[in-house]
Amino acid sequence: MKTLIKNGRVVDPSQNLDAVMDVLVEDGKVKALGVNIAEAADEVFDATGLVVAPGLIDLHVHLREPGLEAKEDIISGTMAAAAGGVTTVACMPNTKPVVDNAAIVSAIKQRAAEESYANVEIIGAISKGECGDELAEMGDMAFRGAMAFSDDGYYVKSTRLFMLAAKYITAFDKGLICHAIDPELNAEGYMHEGAVSARIGVPGIPAVSEDIAVARDCIIAEHTGAHVHIAHVASKGAIDIIRQYKAKGVNVTSEVTVHHLTLTDEACATYNPATRVSPPLRSWDHVQAMREAVLDGTVDAIVTDHAPHAPEEKDVEFRYAPCGFCGLETSLGVMLTDLYHTNIFDLKTIISKMSCEPSKLFKLNRGTLAEGSVADIAIIDLDKEWTVDSSKFYTRGKFTPYEGKECKGKAVATMLAGKFVMRDGVVCTK
Amino acid sequence: MAKANVSLGGRDILDLESLSVEEIELVLKTAEEMKKVMKRDIKKLPSLRGKSIINLFYEPSTRTRTSFELAGKYLGADVVNITTASSSVVKGECLRDTILTVQSMACDAIVMRHPIEGAAAYAANVAEPVIINAGDGAHAHPSQGLLDLLTIREKRGADMKGMKMAIVGDILYSRVARTNIAAWTKLGADVHVAGPMTLMPYDIESLGVTVHKRVEEAIEGADVVDILRIQLERQKKGMFPTPREYARIFGINEARLKLAKPDVTVLHPGPMNRGLEISWEVGYCDNAAIRDEVQNGVAVRMALLFLTLTGGKHIENID
Numbered sequence: 001m002k003t004l005i006k007n008g009r010v011v012d013p014s015q016n017l018d019a020v021m022d023v024l025v026e027d028g029k030v031k032a033l034g035v036n037i038a039e040a041a042d043e044v045f046d047a048t049g050l051v052v053a054p055g056l057i058d059l060h061v062h063l064r065e066p067g068l069e070a071k072e073d074i075i076s077g078t079m080a081a082a083a084g085g086v087t088t089v090a091c092m093p094n095t096k097p098v099v100d101n102a103a104i105v106s107a108i109k110q111r112a113a114e115e116s117y118a119n120v121e122i123i124g125a126i127s128k129g130e131c132g133d134e135l136a137e138m139g140d141m142a143f144r145g146a147m148a149f150s151d152d153g154y155y156v157k158s159t160r161l162f163m164l165a166a167k168y169i170t171a172f173d174k175g176l177i178c179h180a181i182d183p184e185l186n187a188e189g190y191m192h193e194g195a196v197s198a199r200i201g202v203p204g205i206p207a208v209s210e211d212i213a214v215a216r217d218c219i220i221a222e223h224t225g226a227h228v229h230i231a232h233v234a235s236k237g238a239i240d241i242i243r244q245y246k247a248k249g250v251n252v253t254s255e256v257t258v259h260h261l262t263l264t265d266e267a268c269a270t271y272n273p274a275t276r277v278s279p280p281l282r283s284w285d286h287v288q289a290m291r292e293a294v295l296d297g298t299v300d301a302i303v304t305d306h307a308p309h310a311p312e313e314k315d316v317e318f319r320y321a322p323c324g325f326c327g328l329e330t331s332l333g334v335m336l337t338d339l340y341h342t343n344i345f346d347l348k349t350i351i352s353k354m355s356c357e358p359s360k361l362f363k364l365n366r367g368t369l370a371e372g373s374v375a376d377i378a379i380i381d382l383d384k385e386w387t388v389d390s391s392k393f394y395t396r397g398k399f400t401p402y403e404g405k406e407c408k409g410k411a412v413a414t415m416l417a418g419k420f421v422m423r424d425g426v427v428c429t430k
Numbered sequence: 431m432a433k434a435n436v437s438l439g440g441r442d443i444l445d446l447e448s449l450s451v452e453e454i455e456l457v458l459k460t461a462e463e464m465k466k467v468m469k470r471d472i473k474k475l476p477s478l479r480g481k482s483i484i485n486l487f488y489e490p491s492t493r494t495r496t497s498f499e500l501a502g503k504y505l506g507a508d509v510v511n512i513t514t515a516s517s518s519v520v521k522g523e524c525l526r527d528t529i530l531t532v533q534s535m536a537c538d539a540i541v542m543r544h545p546i547e548g549a550a551a552y553a554a555n556v557a558e559p560v561i562i563n564a565g566d567g568a569h570a571h572p573s574q575g576l577l578d579l580l581t582i583r584e585k586r587g588a589d590m591k592g593m594k595m596a597i598v599g600d601i602l603y604s605r606v607a608r609t610n611i612a613a614w615t616k617l618g619a620d621v622h623v624a625g626p627m628t629l630m631p632y633d634i635e636s637l638g639v640t641v642h643k644r645v646e647e648a649i650e651g652a653d654v655v656d657i658l659r660i661q662l663e664r665q666k667k668g669m670f671p672t673p674r675e676y677a678r679i680f681g682i683n684e685a686r687l688k689l690a691k692p693d694v695t696v697l698h699p700g701p702m703n704r705g706l707e708i709s710w711e712v713g714y715c716d717n718a719a720i721r722d723e724v725q726n727g728v729a730v731r732m733a734l735l736f737l738t739l740t741g742g743k744h745i746e747n748i749d
Binding site: 197198199200203 | 524525526544546547548549551552566567568569570602603605608631632633634636637
């Protein structure tokens with residue numbers, strides 16, 4: 001099977017490439033890149049006027065399987081990925097049961113191999129049951145192919161246990177992904193503590209709850225040499241600490257979500273339960289700090305923290321709503337609308353942080369269109385205008401703070417290992 | 431006098447931020463007329479005959495619930511009380527379904543008290559009947575704000591510009607504080623807040639108030655001192671060391687009250703913890719308008735029900 005993607009603007013930061021050319025895909029791999037490739041192909045895809053980029057890699061996704069299929073499962077979650085131009089998702093272990101042993105890692109891999117519309121990378125738990133009491137079998141999970149380890153949803157409260165985890169993991173060349181929020185300071189609040197919470201009365205979560213937790217994890221990264229990746233940084237204080245430790249050469253990396261780059265706590269002012277998330281949407285000064293941190297390299301990856309919930313769980317009073325919302329089908333569109341078309345980020349930065357750099361952080365061997373690499377490709381129409389309508393989503397989590405948003409820019413085709421899994425917004429079902 | 435085009439007909443009353451100065455004036459004028467009805471031998475108007483009002487209370491309440499119930503009954507409406515302990519809520523019914531169920535019974539207004547901020551706004555999005563917020567978490571309690579305005583007006587006149595207002599106590603968890611801050615700053619008063627800093631919201635200055643670390647500074651020269659109820663639950667959570675220390679350092683007693691204007695008006699939303707946030711003497715002193723607040727509460731709630739359910743026109747010279 002040969003596919004020739006003709007005449008697209010190939011944007012591949014992994015090769016520092018931004019030029020109009022053809023991409024020849026054969027047997028699931030990129031066979032050639034070049035201007036006017038003449039070789040005959042089974043299908044010629046005319047990408048004139050479109051961007052051809054490495055498929056997006058989202059390091060922070062909740063697929064909810066096993067156990068929480070009312071929210072999402074591997075099929076619906078990876079269909080949402082395909083719809084959004086995302087070809088690889090790393091799924092978090094806070095399922096039921098928790099992904100804390102090799103058998104569950106294998107079971108998810110098996111399910112994804114049977115039917116999925118994206119590559120599924122697996123993040124195992126740091127502690128058994130994500131309870132923070134004793135180490136999970138991270139070595140065994142690493143040998144079965146777990147990408148990294150995290151107790152996402154919870155901070156590893158015990159400094160001793162986190163220290164042990166960091167030391168232990170260095171033998172397996174894997175990273176720890178840290179949900180770094182002080183649990184006590186976090187516990188009494190439901191939104192960012194600031195002018196909006198003061199006005200609308202919802203108890204606030206101070207931004208320092210992140211700073212304190214991030215500082216500890218950076219200190220332990222320095223002490224142990226472990227790769228510590230800070231998940232969903234949203235506070236300017238926390239990003240400053242990460243910047244300092246990176247400058248010292250400590251193996252700390254970080255990610256920021258699309259929503260923490262584009263929304264403020266004003267979105268919570270109508271008590272829309274779709275806006276409740278952890279860490280919370282923060283004030284404009286924090287959003288600006290996150291944007292600066294993307295541009296100066298303190299932030300390595302842009303993620304969704306795609307966290308679908310069932311309507312009966314999420315359509316409730318603000319404080320009762322569980323944290324999180326879906327993001328896979330809006331991430332690229334929102335980034336292009338709010339950050340590319342406003343000249344805040346260039347396209348190279350967006351593709352780099354949403355594909356190339358995430359791949360490098362966890363050695364995924366993707367996020368590139370170099371000849372010989374796996375043909376995971378997103379074809380993007382930068383100017384396509386569309387409106388966010390959750391009723392049309394593939395994900396089961398129909399809640400998004402971007403509901404009704406007018407967007408400009410969207411993936412119009414997604415290729416996974418040489419085969420189209422999405423065209424014109426429609427996922428190609430098997 | 432309220433302008434002719436000001437109307438609250440069909441409006442949800444969720445907070446005082448969303449009411450204009452003219453709309454607040456309309457409510458207060460109407461409440462003054464309603465007070466005359468309350469003083470009648472036969473306290474009954476036919477204005478809301480054929481209307482039904484549901485009091486949907488997710489939190490315990492004596493004065494607010496009774497006050498809304500009597501207000502509805504004085505105006506001739508049918509009033510039904512639902513307290514969640516004896517409703518389908520204990521069977522796990524969600525707020526959306528409870529609201530839709532009540533709406534299906536053809537009620538005209540839902541008066542709602544709920545522990546979560548924004549619950550009334552949520553109900554207003556779901557429901558067609560008028561929603562009157564009778565308190566949502568730490569957010570708003572608009573009828574309390576209006577009854578305080580009526581009380582202040584009776585004691586000190588309608589012009590609040592430059593009036594020094596002190597709100598003392600648990601600002602952080604207080605819907606009364608947020609409501610009064612919104613109303614009083616809108617009407618041009620000079621609003622000061624004080625209390626333990628553990629019960630002071632971060633960035634409360636952004637609401638246009640002055641924060642004091644000691645209650646004495648807030649009270650000094652004040653026209654009105656609004657004393658908030660301290661929930662003992664807060665002390666159990668360690669927000670301040672002991673009730674004893676609270677009373678000694680932050681409680682309003684006669685000595686502290688002397689710092690205010692001699693004719694200061696003392697407000698308290700009730701129920702009072704005497705000996706904690708308010709001393710026995712202050713609670714019963716001549717400056718205390720606490721029972722006026724309760725009486726005005728019924729009048730203001732009559733006004734709100736009347737204005738929202740009857741096309742929102744001003745009622746004049748009721749007698």
